[in-house]
Amino acid sequence: MKDWFYRLAPVILSVTGFPIIICLFFIHDILYDRWQWMFWLILLLFNVCSGVLMGTLVKKLYHGVSKDPLTGLYNRRCFYDRIDYEIEKMKRTKLPLSFALIDIDNFKTINDTYGHLEGDKVLVELARIFKTQARSGDTIVRWGGEEFAMILPETDKSGVLAFAERIRKLVEFSNCKYKITVCIGITTVYQEHDAEKIMSVADRALYKAKEKKNAVVYGVFNNITT
Structure with missing residues (x-):
């Protein structure tokens, strides 16, 4: 129309x-x-x-x-509505809730070398990989630029670590036209916390992962562990 x-x-x-x-x-x-x-x-x-x-x-x-028009994933605006809903559900079910922040390593190099259209293709391919691995109740978000976020209900520390490692390996060995890797910062909560604080912990974990490249780092509320 x-x-x-x-x-x-x-x-x-x-x-x-x-x-x-x-x-x-x-x-x-x-x-x-x-x-x-x-x-x-x-x-x-x-x-x-x-x-x-x-x-x-x-x-x-x-x-x-x-929705993000490029990848078809939820956008950041929708993320905070969803995270509030999942935190409320966690309070009722008493089941853990995990989060992941994902950043593409050296994505600027792809854009600068091959152009933004090729960079967009990489984003679409990553979104496809994430969708194939996510469960029906998971929420995948394009956080902004080359960053993505995930909300993983009823997922404990071991579960989110296994999920993040699987994602990291799938991206590293994908059939994407360009060699790409990702860094992933993850965390898990077992009781109610402020959404901004939760994402701050995941963001600090992501920052640590980006120091290594192609890595997964688990963040806790007092310190960061790999």
């Missing part, structure tokens, strides 16, 4: 509704009793069509504000 339609959708939908309802009113008034079933059929079809149209608009708007 055209951009102008989305911008004017509230006006268009409200204005077009009036003449349609007026027409249906007169149709109902002039119909013989034996034909009035047609009126209700038309009204039903109108209701179905308007519902489909509104549903399509809502779906497009949702994807527009929550």
Whole structure:
């Protein structure tokens, strides 16, 4: 649909509704009793069509504000809504909740050497790898630039370490056109914490991993362990 339609959708939908309802009113008034079933059929079809149209608009708007257009992953804006939900769920279930921050090593070199379009292809390929490894309940986010974030519900320290190592190896030995590796900072919480504090721990772990390159580092709230 055209951009102008989305911008004017509230006006268009409200204005077009009036003449349609007026027409249906007169149709109902002039119909013989034996034909009035047609009126209700038309009204039903109108209701179905308007519902489909509104549903399509809502779906497009949702994807527009929550998805990264390049990779199809959730964006950072959606991340904080999801993390709050998972923290609340953790409080109820008493099950651990893990997080991962992923950064591509030397990604700027790919952009500078081969161009940003080739860099975009690398991002898309990594997103594909992440999607194949994630469970249905996991949340994968394009954090920004060449960074990604993951929320892994019901995953303890050993589980997130195994997951991160699997991701690291898959990227290192992938069939990507360019040789790429990633650094991953991970952490796990077993009780309620502020989302910003959690991500700060994962970010510090990622920073340590980037000092090594092609590494996974586990972060705890008092120190960092590899």
